[in-house]
Amino acid sequence: MESRVRAGEKLVEVPEAQDAALQFIGRIRTPWSERKDCPRQGRVDGPECRVEVFAPWREALLGVGEYAHLDLLYWLDRARRDLVVQNPGNDGQRYFGTFALRSPQRPNPIGLSRVRLERVEGDALIVRGLDCLDGTPLIDIKPVTCEFTPKAPPKG
Ligand code: SAM
Numbered sequence: 001m002e003s004r005v006r007a008g009e010k011l012v013e014v015p016e017a018q019d020a021a022l023q024f025i026g027r028i029r030t031p032w033s034e035r036k037d038c039p040r041q042g043r044v045d046g047p048e049c050r051v052e053v054f055a056p057w058r059e060a061l062l063g064v065g066e067y068a069h070l071d072l073l074y075w076l077d078r079a080r081r082d083l084v085v086q087n088p089g090n091d092g093q094r095y096f097g098t099f100a101l102r103s104p105q106r107p108n109p110i111g112l113s114r115v116r117l118e119r120v121e122g123d124a125l126i127v128r129g130l131d132c133l134d135g136t137p138l139i140d141i142k143p144v145t146c147e148f149t150p151k152a153p154p155k156g
Helices: none
Strands: 026-029 048-053 069-075 083-086 110-121 124-128 136-143
Touching: 048 110, 048 136, 069 124
Parallel strands: none
Antiparallel strands: 026 048, 026 136, 048 124, 069 110, 069 136, 110 124
C-alpha cells in the first residue's frame, strides 16, 4: 500500500476477499511512475498512452478500431482498500465518504476513464485521456455506448 492515512480519515477492518476473481487482460503504459505526477483525471488532450493487451485476449480487439472513444477499466493496484472517510484536500477540513469520491482508495480499486482512441498498433491501443500509473493492470475495454451500433440482431 502506497498512501498514508491523513488526520481524521477513517479506516475499517477489511473482510477477507470473496470470490470475484478478475483476470488482468493487459497492462497500461503511461508516462507517470509516481502518483504526484499523475493527473487526477485524464484529459483527451493529455499524452498518448499505450494499452497492451495480453494473449489470449488479443483477438478480442477485432473491430475496436471502428470506435473513436472507449471506456477503459483498470485496477488501481497501488491503492489502499480500507478507507471509508477521506480528506482529499489534505486540509483537515472537508471529509467525504469513499463513495462520494473518485479517489483511487476504495474497497475495489477500479478506475474508469473514457479515452480517445488514436490508433491500433498490433496488440496495443494508443489512447489519450488516462490518469493511471505506468504498469497499471487492465481489466476491460468497452466501446462508448452512444457510438455503439449493436452487432447482434434485435432481441425477440
Ligand atoms: N479516472 C479514474 C476514475 O475516475 O475511476 C481514476 C481516477 S483516480 C482520482 C486517479 C488517481 O489515482 C491518479 O491521480 C493517481 O494519484 C492514482 N493512481 C493512478 N494509478 C494508480 C494505481 N495503479 N494504483 C494506485 N493509485 C493510482
